[in-house]
Amino acid sequence: MHASDIVFALKEAAEGPHALQNVRRVLNDWRERIDEIAAALDFIPGTDGNANQAFYRTPELSVLKVLFPSGRRTPPHDHGSWAAILVLSGSEKNTIYRRGDDGLEYANEAVLTPGAILTMPADAAHVAECLGGEPAIGLHVYGGDVLGVERSMWDPETLEEHPLKWDHYEILARKASDAGKPPLT
Numbered sequence: 001m002h003a004s005d006i007v008f009a010l011k012e013a014a015e016g017p018h019a020l021q022n023v024r025r026v027l028n029d030w031r032e033r034i035d036e037i038a039a040a041l042d043f044i045p046g047t048d049g050n051a052n053q054a055f056y057r058t059p060e061l062s063v064l065k066v067l068f069p070s071g072r073r074t075p076p077h078d079h080g081s082w083a084a085i086l087v088l089s090g091s092e093k094n095t096i097y098r099r100g101d102d103g104l105e106y107a108n109e110a111v112l113t114p115g116a117i118l119t120m121p122a123d124a125a126h127v128a129e130c131l132g133g134e135p136a137i138g139l140h141v142y143g144g145d146v147l148g149v150e151r152s153m154w155d156p157e158t159l160e161e162h163p164l165k166w167d168h169y170e171i172l173a174r175k176a177s178d179a180g181k182p183p184l185t
C-alpha cells in the first residue's frame with residue numbers, strides 16, 4: 001500500500017451524499033491492515049505542526065496522519081466538517097461534546113485502541129488525548145479543508161468559545177495537557 005492508494009480510496013468514498021458512511025466503510029476494510037497503512041505513512045512525522053500531518057488537502061477532503069505524544073491532550077475543538085479516525089497504534093481517549101444552549105455539554109467518551117474507528121458529525125466537538133506511554137497515531141479523515149476552514153475551540157478551563165487559530169490552539173493544548181482530565185468529566 002502507498003499513501004496515494006489511501007488517498008484515492010478515501011477520495012472516491014467521500015464523493016456523493018453518504019460520504020461519512022462510505023469513508024467509515026473503507027476504514028473498516030482497513031482495520032486488519034493498519035500495519036500496512038502505518039508503513040505507507042512512515043515518512044510523515046504526524047506531529048510538530050500541520051505541515052507534518054496533512055498529506056491530502058482540498059476544500060472537500062483532508063487526510064492526515066496525526067501523532068499525539070504521551071501526555072498530550074487537545075482543548076475541545078470542532079472540525080468544520082464530519083471527521084473519521086482510524087487508530088494505527090497506541091491508545092487515545094476521545095471525549096465527545098455537543099453544543100447546548102449554554103455552551104458545550106458532555107456527550108460521551110470512547111477509548112480507542114489500534115484498529116478502532118471513531119466518526120463524528122460536523123456539529124460534534126471533542127477532546128483527544130494520548131493514553132499510556134506510547135504515542136497515539138491515527139489516520140484522520142475530514143470532509144473539508146480542516147486546516148483552512150473556520151472552526152471553533154474552547155478554553156479547557158473556562159469553556160469560552162474561540163475561533164480556532166493555531167498559535168492560540170497550542171496555548172490551550174498546553175493548558176489542556178496540564179489539566180488532570182478533559183473538561184466536564
Ligand SMILES: [Fe+2]
Pocket residue numbers: 077078079126128
Ligand atoms: Fe479533532
